[in-house]
Amino acid sequence: xxxxxxxxxxxxxxxxxxxxxxxxxxxxxxxxxxxxxxxxxxxxxxxxxxxxxxxxxxxxxxxxxxxxxxxxxxxxxxxxxxxxxxxxxxxxxxxxxxxxxxxxxxxxxxxxxxxxxxx
Amino acid sequence: xxxxxxxxxxxxxxxxxxxxxxxxxxxxxxxxxxxxxxxxxxxxxxxxxxxxxxxxxxxxxxxxxxxxxxxxxxxxxxxxxxxxxxxxxxxxxxxxxxxxxxxxxxxxxxxxxxx
Numbered sequence: 686x687x688x689x690x691x692x693x694x695x696x697x698x699x700x701x702x703x704x705x706x707x708x709x710x711x712x713x714x715x716x717x718x719x720x721x722x723x724x725x726x727x728x729x730x731x732x733x734x735x736x737x738x739x740x741x742x743x744x745x746x747x748x749x750x751x752x753x754x755x756x757x758x759x760x761x762x763x764x765x766x767x768x769x770x771x772x773x774x775x776x777x778x779x780x781x782x783x784x785x786x787x788x789x790x791x792x793x794x795x796x797x798x799x800x801x802x803x804x
Numbered sequence: 805x806x807x808x809x810x811x812x813x814x815x816x817x818x819x820x821x822x823x824x825x826x827x828x829x830x831x832x833x834x835x836x837x838x839x840x841x842x843x844x845x846x847x848x849x850x851x852x853x854x855x856x857x858x859x860x861x862x863x864x865x866x867x868x869x870x871x872x873x874x875x876x877x878x879x880x881x882x883x884x885x886x887x888x889x890x891x892x893x894x895x896x897x898x899x900x901x902x903x904x905x906x907x908x909x910x911x912x913x914x915x916x917x918x919x
Binding site for chain 1: 808810813837839841847848849851854895897899905906907909910911912
């Protein structure tokens with residue numbers, strides 16, 4: 686079954702305590718990204734990766750890190766979490782746009798989401 | 805960056821009735837994809853329907869259909885015969901078909917289905 690697996694689903698932590706949210710996909714997708722979802726703001730991209738060892742900032746990258754050492758995995762790292770990073774986080778994967786023929790875009794596949802609370 | 809606007813933060817519909825959710829977007833590109841995602845209380849993001857900009861025919865998936873107006877940059881979602889399970893947050897999304905991999909999302913519309 687094609688899926689994006691994201692863990693944990695819920696996480697409560699304290700300010701400054703480093704944490705990692707894992708993301709893994711089994712569809713051999715080149716493109717992976719992280720979003721945060723906040724009420725009234727929709728989903729905003731944090732970081733993305735176009736392939737192994739290729740990552741770049743999205744629209745709201747401050748306070749986050751990512752790595753892409755393997756094609757299937759794309760963890761999100763918060764080195765020193767702060768309360769303003771309390772949010773719902775999603776990992777997503779998709780086919781690389783440049784490789785698509787017309788009509789082939791199946792959209793993004795999302796993980797189950799991680800509800801992060803930083804106190 | 806592209807912008808996607810959903811001007812209806814909340815909508816409600818009677819069960820078995822039809823409801824239309826609005827979405828507009830801003831782009832200078834001619835080749836792109838549009839999507840509607842559903843997010844039920846489980847938080848899972850579920851692809852409902854997609855539309856390729858080069859296609860004039862509106863996409864349909866069972867009770868879900870879109871009204872794609874390329875010149876007006878409008879992409880509304882129509883849900884027919886609404887069911888209780890349709891209650892969710894709905895997000896409109898844009899993706900460039902040429903250079904982009906990033907998906908741009910609207911702020912969402914929360915749909916309530918009234919029994």
